[in-house]
Amino acid sequence: MIARRLPWLAPIWPLLPPLAARGVHAVLLHGLRGIGKKSLALDLAEALLCSSPQPDGRSCGHCEECRLAAAGSHPDLRWVLPQALAERLLPQAQDDEQAASEAADPAETEGKAPRASREIRVDQVRALSGFLGIAAYRGGRRVVLLAPAESMNAIAANTLLKMLEEPPPATMFVLVSDALDEVLPTIRSRCVLVQVPVPDAGQCLAWLTEQGVADPAAALALASGAPLAALADATEEAIAPEVSAALYRLLERGGALTAAQVVAGVGRDPPVPACVRLMQCWAFDLMQYRARGSVRYHPQRAASIRQLAASARAEGLWRWSEALNGASAAREHPLNPRLVIESLLAGYIDVF
Numbered sequence: 001m002i003a004r005r006l007p008w009l010a011p012i013w014p015l016l017p018p019l020a021a022r023g024v025h026a027v028l029l030h031g032l033r034g035i036g037k038k039s040l041a042l043d044l045a046e047a048l049l050c051s052s053p054q055p056d057g058r059s060c061g062h063c064e065e066c067r068l069a070a071a072g073s074h075p076d077l078r079w080v081l082p083q084a085l086a087e088r089l090l091p092q093a094q095d096d097e098q099a100a101s102e103a104a105d106p107a108e109t110e111g112k113a114p115r116a117s118r119e120i121r122v123d124q125v126r127a128l129s130g131f132l133g134i135a136a137y138r139g140g141r142r143v144v145l146l147a148p149a150e151s152m153n154a155i156a157a158n159t160l161l162k163m164l165e166e167p168p169p170a171t172m173f174v175l176v177s178d179a180l181d182e183v184l185p186t187i188r189s190r191c192v193l194v195q196v197p198v199p200d201a202g203q204c205l206a207w208l209t210e211q212g213v214a215d216p217a218a219a220l221a222l223a224s225g226a227p228l229a230a231l232a233d234a235t236e237e238a239i240a241p242e243v244s245a246a247l248y249r250l251l252e253r254g255g256a257l258t259a260a261q262v263v264a265g266v267g268r269d270p271p272v273p274a275c276v277r278l279m280q281c282w283a284f285d286l287m288q289y290r291a292r293g294s295v296r297y298h299p300q301r302a303a304s305i306r307q308l309a310a311s312a313r314a315e316g317l318w319r320w321s322e323a324l325n326g327a328s329a330a331r332e333h334p335l336n337p338r339l340v341i342e343s344l345l346a347g348y349i350d351v352f
C-alpha cells in the first residue's frame with residue numbers, strides 16, 4: 001500500500017500541476033527515502049487522469065477516472081517497479097509474478113526459491129512500448145510511474161531514455177528517486193527535477209503519534225527524519241522476543257563475547273533491519289551513558305549498559321555505530337542476513 005494524504009507534502013503539491021500545463025512530459029521527484037515521493041507521484045498521476053480536477057489541480061476523487069485509478073485498475077496508468085517493491089505496494093503484483101514464474105523454464109528455476117528482483121529489468125521497460133504504442137484507452141492522458149529510477153540497470157535506463165527522447169503524445173512519465181546521483185545523467189537531463197524536501201519535524205512527530213508510534217522522536221531520529229521510514233521501522237519490522245533476547249545475551253557479554261558465541265547465538269535467518277535497529281539503540285545507549293550518564297532505550301538493562309560503557313573505547317564505539325548506520329542504509333541489498341549480523345557483532349567485540 002502507498003501511504004496517502006501525507007500532510008507534509010501539501011506545500012510541494014502546487015509546483016506539480018503547472019508542469020503538465022506547460023507541456024512537460026517527464027518529471028523526476030527526488031529526495032530522502034521514506035518521505036512520500038511515490039505518494040506524490042500517484043497524486044500527480046490521478047490529477048492528470050481525472051476528468052474534472054479541482055481548482056488546486058488535484059483529482060476530484062469521484063469521477064470514473066478517479067474510481068479506476070483508486071482501484072489500481074486505470075488502463076492508462078502504468079507502474080514500473082522492481083518486483084520486490086511491487087509485491088509490497090501493489091496487491092495484484094504477487095499474482096503477476098506467480099504467473100510469470102509458472103511460465104518460466106523449469107530448468108532455470110528448479111531447486112531455487114524464486115526471489116523477487118530488486119532491479120527494474122529491461123523487459124519491464126520494453127513492455128512500456130506496447131502500452132505507449134496505442135492510443136490511450138480512455139481518450140485522455142497516459143501516465144507512467146517509475147520508482148526508484150536508480151534501480152534501472154544501464155540497459156533498462158537506455159531503453160527508457162529512447163522513450164523520453166521521443167515522447168509519445170499526451171503521456172507523462174513520473175520518475176521517483178531516493179539517490180539522484182545514481183540516476184543516469186542523460187535520464188536526469190530529460191526530466192524536470194523536483195526536489196521533495198525533508199519534512200518539518202514537528203509535523204512528522206504529530207503524524208507518527210497519530211499512527212500509534214510509541215516513541216516518535218526516537219523513531220524519526222533513527223530514520224534520519226523520514227517519517228514513512230520511521231513508521232515502517234516502528235511497526236512492520238518488529239522483532240520476535242526470542243530473537244531479541246538472544247541478541248541481548250550476546251551484547252551483554254561485551255568484550256568477553258567470542259566469535260564462537262556469535263556463530264552459536266545468531267539464528268539461521270535473522271531479520272536484518274530489526275536486529276540492526278536494536279543494535280543502533282544499544283550503541284546509542286552506550287554513547288549516551290558515557291556522555292551523560294543516562295540510558296534512553298534500555299532502562300531495564302541500565303546496569304549492563306553502565307558496566308559496558310566503562311570498558312568501551314570511544315573510537316571503537318564510533319566505528320561500530322558507523323558500521324550499523326551503513327548496514328541500516330544498505331538493508332535493501334540481497335546479502336546473506338546471517339553474515340551481516342555476525343559481521344556486525346564481530347565489530348562489536350572490537351569496541352572493547
Ligand SMILES: [Zn+2]
Binds near residue numbers: 061062065066
Ligand atoms: Zn476525478
